[in-house]
Amino acid sequence: MMVLTRKMIEIRNILTQVGQSNTLTLPSIVVIGSQSSGKSSVLEAIVGHEFLPKGSNMVTRRPIELTLVNTPNAQAEYGEFPALGLGKITDFSQIQRTLTDLNLAVSDKDCVSDDPIQLHIYSPHVPDLSMIDLPGYIQVAGSDQPPELKQKISDLCDKYIQAPNIILAISAADVDLANSTALRASRRVDPRGERTIGVITKMDLVDAERGASILTDKKYPLRLGYVGVVSRVPQTTTLFSRGSGNITNAIVKNERAYFSAHPSHFGPNSETSVGVPTLREKLMNVLEQTMARSLAGTRDAISQELEEATYEFKVQYNDRPLSAESYLAESLDSFKHSFKAFAESFGRPQVRELLKHELDQRVMDILAQRYWNKPIEDLSEATLDVDPLKDLPKADPENLYWHRKLDASTSNLTKLGIGRVATTVVASALQQHVERLVAQSTFASHPYAQNAIMEACNGILNDRFFSTSDQVENCIKPYKFEIEVEEPEWAKGRESVSKVLKEELTACEGALRRVEDQIGKRKLKDVMSFVDKVRKGEAVLEGNGAGGAGGFSAALLEKGREGIFLRDRADIIKMRLLAVRSKQCSTLKNKYYCPEVFLDVVADKLTSTAVLFLNVELLSEFYYNFPRELDQRLGRHLSDSEVERFAREDPRVRRHLDVIKKKETLELALQKIESLRQLEGRSRNAGRGE
Numbered sequence: 001m002m003v004l005t006r007k008m009i010e011i012r013n014i015l016t017q018v019g020q021s022n023t024l025t026l027p028s029i030v031v032i033g034s035q036s037s038g039k040s041s042v043l044e045a046i047v048g049h050e051f052l053p054k055g056s057n058m059v060t061r062r063p064i065e066l067t068l069v070n071t072p073n074a075q076a077e078y079g080e081f082p083a084l085g086l087g088k089i090t091d092f093s094q095i096q097r098t099l100t101d102l103n104l105a106v107s108d109k110d111c112v113s114d115d116p117i118q119l120h121i122y123s124p125h126v127p128d129l130s131m132i133d134l135p136g137y138i139q140v141a142g143s144d145q146p147p148e149l150k151q152k153i154s155d156l157c158d159k160y161i162q163a164p165n166i167i168l169a170i171s172a173a174d175v176d177l178a179n180s181t182a183l184r185a186s187r188r189v190d191p192r193g194e195r196t197i198g199v200i201t202k203m204d205l206v207d208a209e210r211g212a213s214i215l216t217d218k219k220y221p222l223r224l225g226y227v228g229v230v231s232r233v234p235q236t237t238t239l240f241s242r243g244s245g246n247i248t249n250a251i252v253k254n255e256r257a258y259f260s261a262h263p264s265h266f267g268p269n270s271e272t273s274v275g276v277p278t279l280r281e282k283l284m285n286v287l288e289q290t291m292a293r294s295l296a297g298t299r300d301a302i303s304q305e306l307e308e309a310t311y312e313f314k315v316q317y318n319d320r321p322l323s324a325e326s327y328l329a330e331s332l333d334s335f336k337h338s339f340k341a342f343a344e345s346f347g348r349p350q351v352r353e354l355l356k357h358e359l360d361q362r363v364m365d366i367l368a369q370r371y372w373n374k375p376i377e378d379l380s381e382a383t384l385d386v387d388p389l390k391d392l393p394k395a396d397p398e399n400l401y402w403h404r405k406l407d408a409s410t411s412n413l414t415k416l417g418i419g420r421v422a423t424t425v426v427a428s429a430l431q432q433h434v435e436r437l438v439a440q441s442t443f444a445s446h447p448y449a450q451n452a453i454m455e456a457c458n459g460i461l462n463d464r465f466f467s468t469s470d471q472v473e474n475c476i477k478p479y480k481f482e483i484e485v486e487e488p489e490w491a492k493g494r495e496s497v498s499k500v501l502k503e504e505l506t507a508c509e510g511a512l513r514r515v516e517d518q519i520g521k522r523k524l525k526d527v528m529s530f531v532d533k534v535r536k537g538e539a540v541l542e543g544n545g546a547g548g549a550g551g552f553s554a555a556l557l558e559k560g561r562e563g564i565f566l567r568d569r570a571d572i573i574k575m576r577l578l579a580v581r582s583k584q585c586s587t588l589k590n591k592y593y594c595p596e597v598f599l600d601v602v603a604d605k606l607t608s609t610a611v612l613f614l615n616v617e618l619l620s621e622f623y624y625n626f627p628r629e630l631d632q633r634l635g636r637h638l639s640d641s642e643v644e645r646f647a648r649e650d651p652r653v654r655r656h657l658d659v660i661k662k663k664e665t666l667e668l669a670l671q672k673i674e675s676l677r678q679l680e681g682r683s684r685n686a687g688r689g690e
């Protein structure tokens, strides 16, 4: 019949995976007792090894859920912490150290925690038992312990000693039973003494008569009775056998020597029940019976929980199956798919446009610096020999001044570090696109995957950056010395720069309107005309101008200057737009009149050359490597627990997975409990038949 306990323990462990809901607990033996009552000694005598934390500093701070599994055909004895994944531990002092560490991880401030430690012990010498060791009761909290500790321990024990659990109340023989905290606690929850086993330790410390009278106590009667033990490890046990061998025999031998010396009190014909083997036997029987009684109730509880989980799965998730691996694989697939679609839409023409646009801006800046610098801040510039704006349309092709100006501008453009600029523009475009794809993908709610993807992306781009920008820079090198332009290129450049100038004009006018909107059209007009007057010397800025003048605040004056800048810039662009469209600019011969067109042609040549190499060095490489890098980081190289952790980052996925897991676990538990009931039914019938 012992098979029942074993199977129930198995089911109990399955159910703990679902989370400890109150209805779903299977009975266990809960061990309570005051500090130093001999609680650890009893448990160790049953297990046959010293494995519990020892020390004066409150070393049991968390419940230890101890599952003993009898392995009749095995030689080895070992322990396992299922939640820690440390594997089999055959050295019990290692188990002791681990338990000590786990307990001491609870801070001195809290001192106790209700988060249980699960420990399984497999041995041919242990019975199938499920026991829970709790922190020992204390009388008063020590000076370095929180004052509420006594209450906290008591509350924690109360939580565990509820029905249907069996209470193993440990009291020492040399302490008056009336003072036993364990018995008092048990009485509170089990007033009729129906599910409490009394264990009296240290029987050797009182005389036999007194010992026997404790065991037959009538004042605190317990239906399951009292068992007296001498569970201390005898001093004679060698260090060697204490460390590695099984200590049960030594304890039992020592204990038997004591009890058999007093046959009238403890012999087979006495009323008392004594010895660790008797206790073991009793625990097994009581647990077995309790489990058998709870079989039907537990079955109902499980099937009800299962119904709820099944319903939730249907209603919330439409019975859609999901696993962490399938979720990751699908997410990765669809991300790679969207990346492929992007890669197909972002090729040479797009890179070309991007880069040309960037260079157009640089061309505008160079033009503004070298040609369009109509004196704004400093009127003294009007005294220059040549007023560039006025003079440009008739710029003399023979005049070295205009040659130098165009050469310098061209050189500004070719030497601005095209390699770096181009690579940066394309790399950051790729990066932004990948960011956008991530944001639109299921990975959006997975910080871990997001990081991995962006690291993969940036890793490749960084790797390629220097060689790409070097290559590009090398290839445009010839343009730094000479640029040949053909008439058709000129015509195209003229078209192109007209468009750019128009856009620039629109941008300027838009900016001016925004300033107007900020301070009002009228006010802007007033402050601009004041600033204009200052420029022309018709008005003065009082003081140093910082505090404001002409009735305008410093901030308003600043807006006025901005307005004038934008207005003037718009005027210049309009004029230059007319010039570019004029007949004069229709031919390459007049390139000195039309630096805009010339620089556009140069920008276009630089762009074309750069794009060729960007395509090979950066784009193709990126498109080839990125999906592979994703596979590396998010594909098969992740461990199961990493995949699980990834999937669980998304709360919706986590809930979905939880429901499935709960359903599967409950189904398994239910299946096991059904077959157990059948087994039990059969053996009951067989019993009757005999």
Ligand code: GDP
Binding pocket: 033, 034, 035, 036, 037, 038, 039, 040, 041, 042, 136, 201, 202, 203, 204, 205, 229, 230, 231, 232, 233
């Ligand atoms: P716990 O604090 O309740 O876990 O108590 P321990 O099992 O650590 O025991 C406290 C002390 O009592 C230790 O020094 C043990 O050696 C001693 N002890 C435990 N059981 C017995 C026993 O049956 N007889 C004697 N004489 N001492 C015992």
